[in-house]
Amino acid sequence: MSDSYSLETYIEDLRRIAGEAGDEAEIFERVGPLASRLALQTDWLKPEHHEADQEQGFGVHLLHEEDDHSLAVFVICWLPGRGAPAHDHGTWAVVAGVKGNERNVRYKRLDDGKKPGHADLEIKDENTAGPGELVCVRSSGIHAVWNDSDAITVSLHTYGRHINHTGRSVFDPDEGTQKEFIVKVS
Numbered sequence: 001m002s003d004s005y006s007l008e009t010y011i012e013d014l015r016r017i018a019g020e021a022g023d024e025a026e027i028f029e030r031v032g033p034l035a036s037r038l039a040l041q042t043d044w045l046k047p048e049h050h051e052a053d054q055e056q057g058f059g060v061h062l063l064h065e066e067d068d069h070s071l072a073v074f075v076i077c078w079l080p081g082r083g084a085p086a087h088d089h090g091t092w093a094v095v096a097g098v099k100g101n102e103r104n105v106r107y108k109r110l111d112d113g114k115k116p117g118h119a120d121l122e123i124k125d126e127n128t129a130g131p132g133e134l135v136c137v138r139s140s141g142i143h144a145v146w147n148d149s150d151a152i153t154v155s156l157h158t159y160g161r162h163i164n165h166t167g168r169s170v171f172d173p174d175e176g177t178q179k180e181f182i183v184k185v186s
């Protein structure tokens with residue numbers, strides 16, 4: 001018996017679930033297991049998906065997005081010792097580990113968000129996700145991702161909308177700042 005599950009089938013499932021789901025909790029409940037299944041069955045993974053931008057610290061490879069930029073699926077690989085500082089996505093996110101362990105730090109926002117460019121964050125908790133394990137982040141969620149290992153890590157990221165089209169933010173918790181977060185995508 002085969003556990004074959006293709007990227008194409010995943011995208012069909014995403015479209016159906018996104019059309020039916022009433023809220024983000026339902027999206028996480030239904031998309032999560034499928035993302036995990038696809039992450040463990042890596043026929044779709046190509047050698048170039050392991051290429052990262054040295055300046056950025058990670059490589060963002062687009063696998064799919066709809067014509068209106070919704071339902072975006074990426075492979076993101078992370079250089080050893082690098083990561084993404086505290087950020088939001090401006091949409092829901094389902095991340096499934098593919099290779100290696102990635103540390104996920106969740107933040108709580110303490111201010112009301114009314115002062116432009118300013119944000120007060122404190123760390124809520126952190127955990128590490130390995131192959132097939134999930135990190136689900138709500139539209140309102142803020143997190144950071146770090147590769148603490150000495151090898152490249154890879155994860156499969158699914159977002160409600162392409163992350164360069166949501167007006168999302170990157171934060172500096174020490175400085176209390178918030179700015180626009182655009183990533184280089186290949």
Ligand SMILES: [Fe+2]
Nearest residue numbers: 087089093143
């Ligand atoms: Fe993220």
